[in-house]
Amino acid sequence: MSTTRRDFLKTTGALSLAFALPVQLKGAAAQAPDPAFQPSGMLRIDPDGTVTIWATRTEMGQGVRTSMAMAIAEELEADWSRVKILQASTAPRFGDLGVTGGSQTTRSTTMALRKVGAQAREMLLQAAADTWGVPKSECLARDGRIQHSPTKRSLAYGDLVARAGKLTPPPEPQLKAPKDFRILGKDARRLDGPDIVAGRAQFTTDLYLPGMLVASIERCPVFGGKVKSFDASATLKVPGVKQVLEVPSGVAVFAEDTWAAFAGREALKVQWDEGPAAKMDxxxxxxxxxxxxxxxxxxxxxxxxxxxxxxxxxxxxxxxxxxxxxAHATMEPMVAVADVKPGRCMIWAPTQAPGMALPAVEQITGLKADQIEIQVMLAGGGFGRRAMADFIADAVACSKAVGAPVKVQWTRPDDFQHDxxxxxxxxxxxxxxxxxxxxxxxxxxxxxxxxxxxxxxxxxxxxxxxxxxxxxxxxxxxxxxxxxxxxxxxxxxxxxxxxxxxxxxxxxxxxxxxxxxxxxxxxxxxxxxxxxxxxxxxxxxxxxxxxxxxxxxxxxxxxxxxxxxxxxxxxxxxxxxxxxxxxxxxxxxxxxxxxxxxxxxxxxxxxxxxxxxxxxxxxxxxxxxxxxxxxxxxxxxxxxxxxxxxxxxxxxxxxxxxxxxxxxxxxxxxxxxxxxxxxxxxxxxxxxxxxxxxxxxxxxxxxxxxxxxxxxxxxx
Structure with missing residues (x-):
């Protein structure tokens, strides 16, 4: 008997623990003095005591951002009220983002996340001990502060960031016993819940860049079909429509905004070579x-x-x-934004598998992986659908074709008929x-x-x-x-x-x-x-x-x-x-x-x-x-x-x-x-x-x- 989901996740890097390792920032980031304490690419503690954690998996409603933050905060002994969560991108500092799927995030990352928190805790303990000139064993981390037990002195984490930042992370810090957990194992409200409920959270559909065009793509209704010819004369008369081009997945209508792109697409006339699948039912x-x-x-x-x-x-x-x-039928239709420039490609997309999208982007742009960055956005549902790279490839191909940032917005029928x-x-x-x-x-x-x-x-x-x-x-x-x-x-x-x-x-x-x-x-x-x-x-x-x-x-x-x-x-x-x-x-x-x-x-x-x-x-x-x-x-x-x-x-x-x-x-x-x-x-x-x-x-x-x-x- 074969299996598989696990093989799939291993193949695509979902079990990578790279983010547990300390990150040496390069270039401009290394030259600019930073008052914050960043023992890992996914953890930062600021002088005001704010703890920022970057989630290296995609949030699509499953609460992964909060659970990942809980694992780090538990070992860090953070003040949970001072913890905030952000989304990681494919930038090198975050390591391999892997795949969010197969119900593997908690199973495959929790121990590594705890290690990130424990490393930072031990560095803060040592920084406090050095400040006071006392043995580290006399110090206790609790609720975002280090206490010196014999004298009852205490220092907030924010007071220790400069000194802690000069220390080397311990390779194998002691992890807490489950009986000592104060955050894990308890109900926790989602850190991003208030922003989502209040409408402050930004989805890809909300994103607008200077000079950005919106594209809507007419695709062959039959699987495997191809464009035979198209007539864009009526489309180009629609106010706001700028251009109509054939792209690998069909015919793209580029416009100033979403509604102009949709209206222009409605006016488009396409002749299709439907191929042999047209006989299928x-x-x-x-x-x-x-x-x-x-x-x-x-x-x-x-x-x-x-x-x-x-x-x-x-x-x-x-x-x-x-x-x-x-069909996957996610609440948010497929959408992605790409900005292809000479030597650089930036992408914003609610992808479950940024690493799986990179080969397609490399092929379209001719760029190398280190010239491409995917900013993973909040996803309005995934269920596996957003591990596909087709909607990202659409945006990259469209941006390359017109030389400008492009948002490719799918419609609801697109989602159902091209899943x-x-x-x-x-x-x-x-x-x-x-x-x-x-x-x-x-x-x-x-x-x-x-x-x-x-x-x-x-x-x-x-x-x-x-x-x-x-x-x-x-x-x-x-x-x-x-x-x-x-x-x-x-x-x-x-x-x-x-x-x-x-x-x-x-x-x-x-x-x-x-x-x-x-x-x-x-x-x-x-x-x-x-x-x-x-x-x-x-x-x-x-x-x-x-x-x-x-x-x-x-x-x-x-x-x-x-x-x-x-x-x-x-x-x-x-x-x-x-x-x-x-x-x-x-x-x-x-x-x-x-x-x-x-x-x-x-x-x-x-x-x-x-x-x-x-x-x-x-x-x-x-x-x-x-x-x-x-x-x-x-x-x-x-x-x-x-x-x-x-x-x-x-x-x-x-x-x-x-x-x-x-x-x-x-x-x-x-x-x-x-x-x-x-x-x-x-x-x-x-x-x-x-x-x-x-x-x-x-x-x-x-x-x-x-x-x-x-x-x-x-x-x-």
Missing amino acids: SASIRKQYEERLKTPGKVVRQVGDAAQALPKAAKRIKATYDAPFL GYRPATLHELEAGLDAQSRPVAWRHRFVGPSIAASNHFPWPPEAVELAGAADLPYDIPNLHVEWGQSDTPVPIWFWRAVPASFNPFVTECFLDELAHAAGKDPLAFRLAHLPKAPLKLGQHEFDPARYRAVLELAAAKAGWRTRKLPKGWGHGIAAHAYLDCGTYVAQVAEVEAKAGGGIRVHRVVCAVDCGQALNPGNVKAQMEGGIAFGLSAALYDEITLKEGRVTAESFSDHPILLLPSMPKVEVHIVPSELPPGGVGEPGLPPLAPAVANAVFAATGRRLRSLPLLPPKLRKA
Whole structure:
């Protein structure tokens, strides 16, 4: 079995700890005297006591800026009220910004961030000891001050910056024991929350540079199509339009402002060479998948011999499941600003992966990486979409073409129709029970496109598609999981939880089918068939005790089998071990099944074991966000194609969950002293199967296709 998200993050530098090292500033920065104390590229303490921390990951709603600041401030013993957070760029002082994705920020950076804070703390302690002429061991750091315990003297950090700045950072400072934490492990309000709520926070859409033009690009509506010709005569008559040029992604209209660019684009006439994908539609892709399932795929997990065991089973259960393409549908459409000059390129973009964008920028401009700087901006949602480099390449190509700063602003239809989509998949499953109603065999065959192959990543084709399928955690003596590659012209990319957004829907629903066939309670059936000891699944270790704990906690808090529900209501349960980021989640959905296929989710109870919860309030917020995002996808969303075109243009075609439809969500965190895990994605995978299983409990009707609602009811 292959994995992958981790390989992806390693490849792109997300686990880089470069920012933990002291930075030697060069050039003008080294020549100008600076009264502040900067022991690291991402930490500064000013003489007035202000502590500034630069976040080296992208803030897109997950609270990463605050959690990163908490890790440094904890070891620094900072006065939290004096801490402020800024966003790092790709400037050399910050090291490798890596990728914000895979729920890896907390998991991969916390120890290095703590080291940054501890180094600074030890330097401040030494500076105070030197000032007083006392042993460092007699000094204590607390709340932004150094205290001399015997004499009760104290100095503020700001008073020590000059002396501390002359010291060498200790290579391996002593880190605090978790029992001594005063900031980590406690609820903390987001440092950037007030600015976001008050509208002071600046997004890329808000950015204007002197002499900047705004561009809107008309793109071929069919994937892979090209410009044949265009007529810009009407466009150039629109007030504010300055120029119309063909660029690599289509035809760009350059204007004084956004609305002139949009109006000019509306007037543009383009003839397209649509190419072979113009014959593609959703039905043809489904037929392609069905044909692919008739041929062998790659065996990605094999335990025992399912082919031999199935014919001998006392009872056999078969089912077909499917999941559609999905758009990322971020609240903020794609946007980037670029200013290409001779020997220099500046970019402002809400990117999740600045390092992944650099090769494209180098290719377009002919510049080297050290001549390019990307200022990472606040992002209005990401979900993986902003790790793509296409919108950045647009801005760079446009700026180079006109020799001026350019903002390329996408529209909402652009976002829906030119995304990198979550792959659509088709699954066939068969399982067998013995005479005692125990599972003896499980065979899961599924097909879909390869993210690795489609994006030319140097990994096995199945590298990204297996989570939630090949790592099935239940103890079944004969297990066979097989994946078949079936690529299409539809561009695909990482989408929140990636394969765990659909594979657990398939496996946790089919496990419910087995429980029903066995005449067993779905919770009891899961618990009865967990392995007795930890086992290796791919590159990770699965801990059945943690999985059991979240299942039992969610069930207990939801009143599983004890809470009396109204007629037509049902409880459904599902769980997922998100092994790539070390987090276990179980959810119970309380659902009302309405006439005509309607579904109303009234309550979701979530139990999460993410190791040590560094900011419990934020963990809960991320679980709630994952549930809301997952419920939108589970009930309403799919991307369909007709004549090679994506049919959705806006949220009316691809709705999101609205407040009146949001269920009550209860999140319960399992106390843990294990290293912190990720929480941005793990809240999503159990939601769809929990809802589908609840519908079965209420009606006896199995839902095996996403989205769960019939087309006529898919309105939020």
